[in-house]
Amino acid sequence: MNALPYSGAALKVSAVHFFIGKGASGLLNLGILLWLVRLLPVAEYGVYVSLQAGMLLALAVTSLGLPWMAARYLPEFRLYASGKQLTRFVWQVVALICLFAVAGALLLFVAMPWLLEILNFTQQTDVARLYLLVLVIEGLRLNLQECILEPLLQQGQTQFSQVVRNLILLLCLGIVANQGTVHLNHVVLAELAGSFLGAAVALRGMHRYLCAHRKLSGKDGWQPPNWSEMWRTMRHMYISLIVTLTYSPSALIFLVQRFLGVEITALFGFLLNLYGQICRYLPAFLLFGLIRPKLMASYVGEGGMAQLAYNANFMGKISLFVLMPILVFVWLSGGELLSLLSGGKFTQSGYYLGGLLLTLIPFSQRQILETVAVACGQSHLCFWGSVLGALILPPVYLLLEAGHSLWIPILAIIASQILFNATLTVAMGFTTTYRPDVVGNFKLIAAALVGFILGFFVKMTWTGRLFLQGANSFDEFLQNFKKIFSMLLTQQIAVPIHGLLGLVIIAAFALGLFLLASLLFNPFRVDERLSLNRLVKRKIL
Template sequence: MAATMNMGVPYTLGRARSSLIHFGLGKVAAALTGLVLLLVLVRALAPRDYGAYVALLAFLEIFYLLTGWGLSTIAQRYVAEYRVKASPGRFRTFILRLLALRLALALGFVALIAGVALAGLEQGWIAREGPVAALGGPLLGGTVALLVAGVMVRFLDELFAALLMQGATQGLLFLRNAVRLAALVALMGGGPVALHALVLLEALVQLGSVVLGAGLLAGHLHSNAVSGGDPHYANPRLASVSLRFFLVQALGQLYGADILKLLTTRLLGVTQTAVFGFAQAFADIIRSYLPAYLLTGWIRPLLVARYVERRDTAELAWLAGLALKLNLFVLAPVAVFFALDGRAFAALLSGGRYGDAGAMLFWLVLLVAVQSVHLVLGLVAVTLERAGANIVATLLAGLALPFALVLAPRFGLPGVAWSLIGGELLWCATVALSLARHGLLPLQVLVGGWLRLLVATGAAYLLTTALLPGPAVGGWALLGHGLLAGASFLTLAAGLKPFTGRERDVLGKVLPLRWWFW
């Protein structure tokens, strides 16, 4: 009985609302500091050095995914389940083992990479000159520290999300951005910032975040223990399901943005990588910080806890569909604005250095829209422990890599973006059809809302184009164009009503809005 009563206690509506408030407020602060940091960074580094820095961060993301061996899936899917069903002692042991294993994997693989880099320098495989080569030579120590610390920061973030510790996630993110920004401004006082100084700064910031994050996690586990639960709880499917989803993640690197950044460095040079990296960084800010996208990360542990308790796939599909509509709803006016004035906006933000990123901003916002579909479908598949469709979808989406090899030399960076979008569309179509075929995703319900959003987006673009005399010149004109694009979309969407009555009722209660017109 105690175990039954314990189910769902850590994931009550009150805790969920508190977590939502924390990450809403925290993300606003982190978004502002992150945007300012990006603007300072693109001015502080030479394009070649910034391109090398972008390549390093892309490698870090690939390194994190390829060395996880299913631990990310465990954090996303099984931490919430163990929190609901296991005793406090069992749950703490479970979390500590996950952390220890993640650190051991990071150290082992980084030692392997360092050995290969040193051998490459000695044997001549790695050139001793150039910004990218420096990461495997003079900057090897900083690169190694950054890889290990970066892995642990990302894994702690996944654990925090599963535990509804959004205040900790956003607080640490804000602190990292603030420290980076202050240090970068100080370094700029002595002239142009060198790549090695930035790498060492990033490594120190990540190491400090790991220490603080570990302390916050320990305090949370100590003060938020819930009575009851099974002291010997174990899910026999944990290892097999997690490893299958790890295979999906590993194969997914074949068509991901990070591998294509490294490919861009090889095919188009580090200067074009800098343009790609600037556009991608801004698209990531949009993807990570808009409230609708945040709901997906906030809702994941709630979906798992609710599904574990009730095994109700209809409710799971409804909640996932709501999160997806919100993502697309917020991204639509942004896409309209970038279609109108992407180049002028990119030139203004980068101080004239990366105006060519304007076209990429539009294509990358479309990519973010498709990635939001990927995210929600992946969330449903992980919750239902269905990795088979994901594996097939990822293999098909891997066709994006050969397309990029063909399109990038001919069309430049837009060709890279088209390859990314094509790969994501293949993935989403395969998984959606698989889930629908098994009755786990009511596509006809979702598609109706999507079509209304698509019609509103296209109509808003046509209306805004008709009302404006031409491209924006200057910051105030860009602001006016953006406001007009947003107002046009919201007005048209209010008439088309892409959200159902039930969805509007829920949004009016959860979000700080008393009226939801759409």
């Protein structure tokens, strides 16, 4: 077996390309997010958020399980197939991607008047139809990255495509903003230009890779799996995806728009965009394009379930280790952070952001559990996990219809992720030898809770001196205490230092408290610390 494509050396080279490109694309993504929320009026930003959500839903529906199929079988083709077999399989996947995306866009074009009438967006018909081109082109680019380049560990090409797309988008927005007011149709045209050039870069990278490996000899006696076998393997993941889409954040955006209005939709969309930015830089998500092919290859090769379980638990704990101080920071200063990032458009909503980020605790483990289930042939468990998660949808609909606040969709996301993870964890405990590191994960969550309590105590101590020192009677004390409690509920308690400098100080404070608590709880085992130190060639744990 030719293990070189997924060796440790190959993984490190791909990781270097990945981090360089991810840093650049991440800064560009953040710049686009913060600039758009300032350029567009709140109503148009709410429509834009809805269009983005619709595109994500459409791409997921038209994927028909191709991303998971490519993630499972493309590493096997790269390890065992000849160059001709590899090229044929890759171009077949690309052809299916294009066919499904175009078919989905045509169906949406026909159904567009009915859909826009439901959402009260009939005045945005022209923009919505133009966005169908973005759906096709951006869908091609994203699928080339996820289905082809990432499983082949071509992270340099993946990130270059993303950087080109973001640079062109920013350049177009800058030109329009320099000439006058920016409207939604300008943003859609800018996205279309960026996606087109980004897709061209991804196609070029894929073609060059296939040309460089056209002389692969392949392994004697290996026969490629037929398409019916691959579809049977992936059908559970696709059905699971379709069920999950009914209560996904993208679907909840449309419920919020229908029952709470376009301005609340703009707030929820901005919160989800921030959530997405943080999510993309968690190790479990950030390294997914690197780790998933490695996990699949190790299981298909000689590592088996033992190595798969070890790597999965290790990555899950690293992801939580990065996430926990972010949660502490946001819960201590979310209101001021949100106001600063939105340019003052969204204030006193910090606890919404903190609650939404809590969903990242189960979500950071979900992708890992899905990968383990697919690798060991238990993908049908993902379907049952999705079905149980869908139980939250009826009460969400009824509560939003009754006029309840934005907390309803946030709590629904948390509950659905927990139900999915619990289903897979319990079921795989009976059907496989995989066991999650419950103790290690609990220690990380406990360290974050201790860090938050300590930070909250410091914040309350300072606030208490400010508001309670002037109380000369029990009635005055009680009035001031009620004032403090009311400000806590609306995230209005200020910190001694305001603005960006104050947020940096709080972030450093939150990180220090969490690291101190982690040192006491010691969530990583000795072999995990040694593995990470060897990987980065530094003693960091």
